[in-house]
Amino acid sequence: MRQFLNSKSESAANIRSQIINSRKFLTETNFSIPSLDSLTDLKKSAKRVINAVNNAEKIMIFGHDDMDGITSTYILYDFLRILGSKNHFCYIPNRIIENHGLSPIFTKKVIEGKFDLVITVDGGIKSYDAVEVLSKANIQVIITDHHIVPENLPCAHSIVNPKREDPSSSFYMIAGVTVTYLLICKISELKSLKVPGKYMSWIALGSIADRVPLTGFNWQIVRKAYKDWRDNEDELLSYLRNGMPAVDFDDVSEIVSYFIKLLSNGRDLDGNHKALQLLISPKEARDSILQQLLLEKKNFESSIDQANQFVKKFAVPQKAEGIFYLDDSDVIEQSTMGMIASELAAKTLLPVFVIKEKSELLICEARCSDGFDLMKMFNELEHLFIQYGGHTKAAGFTANSNRKAEIETEFIDYVNSHPTRKEFSVSQCVDAVISWKDFVQFNTDIFNEFKPFGQDNPTPILLIKEAQLNELAEYVENFNILPSGCCLDVILKYKERKTYKIMDYTLLS
Ligand SMILES: [Mn+2]
Numbered sequence: 001m002r003q004f005l006n007s008k009s010e011s012a013a014n015i016r017s018q019i020i021n022s023r024k025f026l027t028e029t030n031f032s033i034p035s036l037d038s039l040t041d042l043k044k045s046a047k048r049v050i051n052a053v054n055n056a057e058k059i060m061i062f063g064h065d066d067m068d069g070i071t072s073t074y075i076l077y078d079f080l081r082i083l084g085s086k087n088h089f090c091y092i093p094n095r096i097i098e099n100h101g102l103s104p105i106f107t108k109k110v111i112e113g114k115f116d117l118v119i120t121v122d123g124g125i126k127s128y129d130a131v132e133v134l135s136k137a138n139i140q141v142i143i144t145d146h147h148i149v150p151e152n153l154p155c156a157h158s159i160v161n162p163k164r165e166d167p168s169s170s171f172y173m174i175a176g177v178t179v180t181y182l183l184i185c186k187i188s189e190l191k192s193l194k195v196p197g198k199y200m201s202w203i204a205l206g207s208i209a210d211r212v213p214l215t216g217f218n219w220q221i222v223r224k225a226y227k228d229w230r231d232n233e234d235e236l237l238s239y240l241r242n243g244m245p246a247v248d249f250d251d252v253s254e255i256v257s258y259f260i261k262l263l264s265n266g267r268d269l270d271g272n273h274k275a276l277q278l279l280i281s282p283k284e285a286r287d288s289i290l291q292q293l294l295l296e297k298k299n300f301e302s303s304i305d306q307a308n309q310f311v312k313k314f315a316v317p318q319k320a321e322g323i324f325y326l327d328d329s330d331v332i333e334q335s336t337m338g339m340i341a342s343e344l345a346a347k348t349l350l351p352v353f354v355i356k357e358k359s360e361l362l363i364c365e366a367r368c369s370d371g372f373d374l375m376k377m378f379n380e381l382e383h384l385f386i387q388y389g390g391h392t393k394a395a396g397f398t399a400n401s402n403r404k405a406e407i408e409t410e411f412i413d414y415v416n417s418h419p420t421r422k423e424f425s426v427s428q429c430v431d432a433v434i435s436w437k438d439f440v441q442f443n444t445d446i447f448n449e450f451k452p453f454g455q456d457n458p459t460p461i462l463l464i465k466e467a468q469l470n471e472l473a474e475y476v477e478n479f480n481i482l483p484s485g486c487c488l489d490v491i492l493k494y495k496e497r498k499t500y501k502i503m504d505y506t507l508l509s
Contacts, residue, residue, distance in 0.1 A: 016446050018432035019460055023450070031224040034170040034217065036186050041158035045142045046186035048157060049119065053080060057116035059088040062102060063276070064122040064176070065095050065267055067209030067260055071202040072121035072144075072180040074279045079184045082196070089115075090280075091271035096334065099398065100389050102130030109271065111137045120144060122176025125161055126389065128154045144179045147389055148375055170217040177206030178221065198234040200225040204452070209260045211394065213456035222452055226252045236279065243290055253451055253496060265296035300335065307336035311343040322415030323352040324408055332356070334363065338394070341367040345393075351377075351415055361386075362399045362407065369393070371420040381410055430491060433463045440471070444498050459494045466508065476500045483507065 036042055052059055059080065063073030073090050080088045091106060098105060101123060107130050110118060118134060118141045120127075125145040131154035134141055140157040149163045160179060162171035171182070181195075181203055188195045204225035212218050225232070229252045233241075244258050266274030274296075278289040310332055316323065323344055332340055334356055341354040344367070351368035366374050374395040378388045384407050388397035399407060434442075439462070453459045467490045473479040476492065477499050485507045492500035 015432045015434055015438075015442060015462075016449075019450060022431045023457060031220045033182075033185065036182060036189070038165060038169060039160055039162065039171060039182060040164050041160050042182060042186050043190075045119075045144070045158040045160050045183055046190055048117070048140070048142060049080075049183070049187055050083075050190060052117045053083045053085045056085075056087055058114060059085065059117045059119065060110050060113075060115045061088065061090040062106065062118055062120040062124060063090055063092045063273075065092050065273055066122075067264055068176045068206040069122040070263060070273065070276050070279070071206035072177040073276055075177065075184065075199045075202050076119065076121055076180050077276075077280055079187070079196070079199075082193075083187070083191075090276060092268075092273035092276055093271065094267045094269065094273075096267065097269070100387055101127040102134075104130070104133075106130065106271070107133045107137075110134065110139060115139055117142070121180045122146065124156075125154070125159070126150055126387070128152070130154075131156050144176070144183055146174055146176045146179050147391070173213050173216070174218060175203070175207040175210045175212045177203050177210075178218070197228070197232045198237070201229060201232055201234075201237055204229075205256060205259055205263070208256060208452055208454050209264070211455045214452060214454045215456050219457065222454075226452055229255070239283075239286065240278075240290075243294070251496070253453075256452065261301075262293055262297055265293050265300055303333050303336050304339065307332060307340050308343070311340055311347065314344060316344075316348050320350065320415075321419045322350050322411065323348060324355070324411055325353065326355045326357070326404070326408070328357065330356075334358070337363070337365040338367070338396075341365045342394070345369055350420065353411060357401055357404075360401045362397075362401055362404060364397050364399075366390070366395050366397075367393060368420070372418065377414055377418070381407075381414065384410060429458075429461050430463045431460045433465065435465050436467045439464045439467070444494065447494060459496075461491060461493050461503065462500075464490050464492060476502050478502050 061073050061076050063069045069092065073092065077088065077090050091109070093103060093106065102120070111134070116139060118139060120141065120143045123145055124141070124143040125147050131141050131143075135155060141154070143154065143156045143159040143161070145159075145161045146163065147161075149161055153159055160183060162169060162174055162179065165172060171178075181199055184199065185195055200221070204222045207214075207218055207222050214222055240259060240262070241255060244255070263275040263278075266276070266278070268274055274289055274293055278286060278293060281289060332354070337354045337356060341352045344352040344354075346369065349369045351366065351372045351374065353364050353366045355362055355364045368374055373392050375390060375392055378385070378395055378397060382388070384403055385397040385399045388395065390396055447460055450457070450460065467488055469482065469486050469488060472482075472490065477495065478501055481502055482488070482505060487508045488505045489508065490505040491503045493503050495501055
């Protein structure tokens with residue numbers, strides 16, 4: 001059993017200040033957008049979009065089939081409509097069929113469709129070939145992205161990506177939807193328009209789903225969206241909320257997590273996406289699309305149940321520095337690969353690679369915890385892949401099947417020479433130390449001001465001194481892990497809906 005911090009108990013009134021102390025950024029709540037001038041090509045892109053709308057050019061928004069990509073596409077599509085465009089469309093590549101970035105299927109479509117301008121959101125930073133093909137066909141491309149910038153950039157008209165800036169930039173870690181929002185802000189500034197307030201809710205959805213760190217500018221923007229959610233609630237958000245099953249409507253987190261679960265479904269063919277379709281369709285067309293999405297959500301939830309079973313039963317190899325799982329007997333579904341990799345990484349604190357083989361291709365979803373950098377690894381092993389991309393802790397690649405053995409060997413070598421496994425010390429993550437008496441008295445509503453929880457702003461962890469075992473059961477969901485005894489120090493992680501999970505404990509004699 002671990003020895004806990006030797007801190008003395010604090011009064012309940014102090015829990016708040018203890019949490020604020022452990023997460024300094026939480027005090028930065030005054031929302032203001034830092035100067036937009038610091039973003040390379042933002043003004044150039046904004047001017048090009050304004051021209052395109054003024055000249056009734058045919059515009060294609062190229063998005064991405066995750067929540068960040070869908071929200072980015074939606075707000076730009078909606079804003080172009082506000083600007084007066086009647087000639088803009090969107091294309092969401094289906095990742096199961098098309099590769100990352102602008103595919104030949106897409107370029108063919110925009111060339112044949114005689115488009116004038118392509119604007120990418122949440123992607124495109126590595127689409128050299130496609131951008132070249134398009135510019136030869138006299139179609140200009142504006143790239144907006146937030147993924148790591150390669151050494152050479154595509155020959156686009158303009159490229160807005162906060163990763164082009166210094167890592168100290170306030171915008172460095174923003175989501176794709178926030179990059180899109182800043183483009184909208186710049187266009188609005190040039191045209192002296194007011195930016196629609198409703199976009200804030202969509203930024204929150206995209207940012208939380210994309211797991212950007214909820215600190216700094218991300219924290220400010222998402223926090224503002226939470227605070228203003230009801231004031232900003234537009235007709236579309238209300239419509240979606242009316243379709244929700246009975247949940248706690250007072251809790252914005254419940255609404256956000258429901259929306260993410262709903263709108264993450266809807267992959268379709270030929271650049272269509274049902275979730276996006278639902279957002280941009282006229283009112284009368286919504287109901288039938290919503291029904292389809294709800295059905296897909298239900299099916300997805302049952303694959304999540306299966307995935308959870310898989311994670312539960314997964315035998316973690318002893319002394320491994322990484323987990324390399326090739327699903328050659330087709331046990332898991334492609335749609336849950338990322339989730340399985342995340343769960344295994346959280347469970348083992350090791351880098352995890354979940355790989356499936358599909359028509360001569362290897363598809364990998366990789367996840368890791370602190371202390372490891374997936375992109376650094378992928379950059380080093382670039383020669384093995386057809387393509388790869390992602391972030392430090394969540395990334396993926398595709399490769400040729402015949403490189404299977406080679407990939408496995410090089411991966412194992414790499415993780416062995418870059419070990420990350422650390423003795424996990426829950427006590428180091430504790431936000432507040434409180435007595436049992438204070439714990440039973442305080443109201444979890446004080447946690448509301450720290451929401452939304454997410455990357456780098458996890459749900460609070462409390463160390464309760466001298467907890468009473470016979471009363472603890474009513475607060476925790478995993479009471480059965482405790483041995484019998486009467487009194488203990490216990491570390492609890494707050495869960496939604498006023499319950500906790502036991503993370504660690506010490507029995508007191
Ligand atoms: Mn993204």
